[in-house]
Amino acid sequence: MRLGNRAVNKRNHIDEQMCALGLEPQALNGEQKRQLDEDVYLLLESAIGSQWLDQLREAFDLIHASAGTEAGKEVAQIKGVRRLADLVNKDAYFDAVYLYAPLLAAVHHVLKRPFKLHSLNGHNPLKGSGLQPLHSDTGQECIPSGPYHVVNSMWMLDDFTAENCATRVVPRSHLKADRLGNYVEDGLAGHPEQIHLLGKAGTIAIFNGNVWHSSCISRSGAKRRTLPVHLLRTSTSSKPTSDSICAQRRPPDYRS
Ligand SMILES: O=C(O)CCC(=O)C(=O)O
Numbered sequence: 001m002r003l004g005n006r007a008v009n010k011r012n013h014i015d016e017q018m019c020a021l022g023l024e025p026q027a028l029n030g031e032q033k034r035q036l037d038e039d040v041y042l043l044l045e046s047a048i049g050s051q052w053l054d055q056l057r058e059a060f061d062l063i064h065a066s067a068g069t070e071a072g073k074e075v076a077q078i079k080g081v082r083r084l085a086d087l088v089n090k091d092a093y094f095d096a097v098y099l100y101a102p103l104l105a106a107v108h109h110v111l112k113r114p115f116k117l118h119s120l121n122g123h124n125p126l127k128g129s130g131l132q133p134l135h136s137d138t139g140q141e142c143i144p145s146g147p148y149h150v151v152n153s154m155w156m157l158d159d160f161t162a163e164n165c166a167t168r169v170v171p172r173s174h175l176k177a178d179r180l181g182n183y184v185e186d187g188l189a190g191h192p193e194q195i196h197l198l199g200k201a202g203t204i205a206i207f208n209g210n211v212w213h214s215s216c217i218s219r220s221g222a223k224r225r226t227l228p229v230h231l232l233r234t235s236t237s238s239k240p241t242s243d244s245i246c247a248q249r250r251p252p253d254y255r256s
Contacts, residue, residue, distance in 0.1 A: 007185060012223035013044075016169060017091060020155065022105055022145060024132060025087055025206060026102050026104070026105040027046040027105065028042075028102075028105050028109055032106070034100070034111055036106060036109055036110055036206070036207075036208065038172070038214065039171060039172070040169050040170070040171040040172060040173075040195070040207055040211055041169060041173075041197060041205050041206060041207035041211070041233070042106055042205070042206045042207070042256065043197075043199055043203055043205050044102055044103075044204040044206070045111065045199065045200065045202070045203050045205075045256075046200075046202050046203070047100075047102065047202060047203065047204045048153060048155065048201075048202040048203075048204065049155075049202070050202070052096075053083065053201060053202050054082075055093070056097075056155070056157055056227070057157050057158075057170060057225060059072050059091060059093055060096075060122050060124075060157060060225050060227075061195070062086055063087070063090055063091070063122070064084055064122070064124075064213060066123055067084070067178060071083055071084060072084055072085045072121070072122070073085070073120065074086045075094055075121055078129075079124045079129065080125065080126050080128065080129020080130065080215050081123060081124065081126065081129055081130055081214050081215075082122070082124035082126065082221070082225075082226025083099045083121065083122060083123060083124075084121055084122025084123075085119075085121045085122075086119070086120070086121070087115060087120045087121065087122060087227070088120045089116055089194075090230070091203070094120055094227075097120060097129055097155065097227060097229060098117045098130060098229055098231070102204075103153055103206060103229070103231075104231075105205065105247075106151065106153075106206045107151040107206075107231045108204055110148055110151050110208050111148055111149070111151060111231075112146070112147065113147065113233055114232065114233065114234040115151075115157050115231050115233050116216070116232060116234050117229075117230075117231055117232075117236055118150065118230040118231060118232035119228070119229070119230045120227060120228075120229050120230075121227065121228050122225065122226070122227055122228075123215065123225075123226050123227075124216075124224055124225040124226070125164075125218040125224060126218060126221060127218055127219075128217065128218065128219075128221070128236065129217065130165040130215045130216060130217050130218045131214070131215070131216055131217045132214035132215050132216075133187030133188050133214060134168075134170065134187040134188075134194075134214050135180065135187065135212065135214055136173075136174075136178060136180055136183055136192060136209060136210050136212055136213070136214045137149075137152050137209030137210070137230060138148040138150050138210060139213060141177070141178060141179055142174060142177060142178065142210045143175060144174075144175045144176065144177050144180070147233070148174070148208055148209070148210055148233075149209060149210070149233050150208075150209025150210070150230055150231070150232050150233070151206060151207070151209055151230070151231050152206075152207055152208075152209045152211075152213070152229070152230050153155065153204055153205060153206040153207070153228070153229045153230075153231075154167055154197060154204070154205045154226045154227075155204050155226055155227035156200070156202065156203045156205070156226055156227075157197050157201060157225040157227065158222070158223045159199070159200055159201050159224075160197055160198055160199045160203070160205075160226075161198060161220070161222070161224075162196050162198065163218075163219045163220035163222065164197075164218050164219070164220045164222040164223070164224040165215050165216050165218035165219075165224050165227075166194075166196040166197050166198050166216070166223070166224070167196065167197045167213055167214070167215055167216075168191070168194040168195065168196050168197075168204070168213060168214055168215075168216050169194065169195060169196075169197060169211050169212065169213040170191050170193050170194050170212040170213070171192075171193060171195060171196075171211075172212065173206040173210070173211050173212040174194070174211045180212055184212070191212070193214075196216070199214075209230065235241075
């Protein structure tokens with residue numbers, strides 16, 4: 001993120017505090033809005049430049065190595081998955097991830113109200129592991145027309161392929177009323193409408209947290225490090241995972 005003195009521009013829905021930190025408001029184009037509203041995800045290709053990508057990969061591996069068997073335990077450890085949790089409190093280096101302006105623009109477009117960082121974790125399924133049940137990121141019933149509660153994003157630090165467990169998503173599932181359990185009997189089974197979020201390392205995939213999704217089994221075992229970044233509407237009763245761990249590094253709310 002570049003720092004500098006820029007005028008506060010409320011019309012762009014960015015909080016004054018964020019502008020003072022140098023955040024540059026970004027606008028989505030019509031096609032990007034359509035993808036978020038109607039399809040299932042927005043892919044920002046080559047969003048993470050090669051130097052930033054190398055640094056994020058290195059940070060992922062270093063934090064994982066230094067945490068050892070404790071890695072990911074603040075949220076959940078999963079057998080066969082290299083997990084990291086609460087990265088926002090591990091290194092200020094990750095601030096640039098959740099402050100990435102195009103991500104914030106997409107989140108604002110979906111949520112249309114104030115929001116905050118909910119979690120910034122790491123996920124790398126190993127060969128033969130990684131299958132999660134299909135889920136949405138809100139336990140609440142979905143109202144197809146919104147308002148929505150959560151936006152998720154997958155920061156691809158390695159190529160996401162069909163063989164190495166690229167996240168599966170069910171297009172337009174955020175437009176279904178009611179809970180996922182009323183439509184899907186076995187969340188671990190393949191869904192007839194699922195597709196995979198395929199992309200080159202450096203891509204960011206952003207989707208409405210109501211979209212049914214999960215990681216799959218890594219068949220190739222090729223590295224598939226990702227940073228899942230969740231942003232949540234502010235007026236919610238659920239606590240950001242980072243709150244409970246270290247109040248000092250609690251990121252600011254974004255306001256519109
Ligand atoms: O890593 C992925 O592909 C999805 C992760 C996810 O949805 C989760 O951890 O809840």
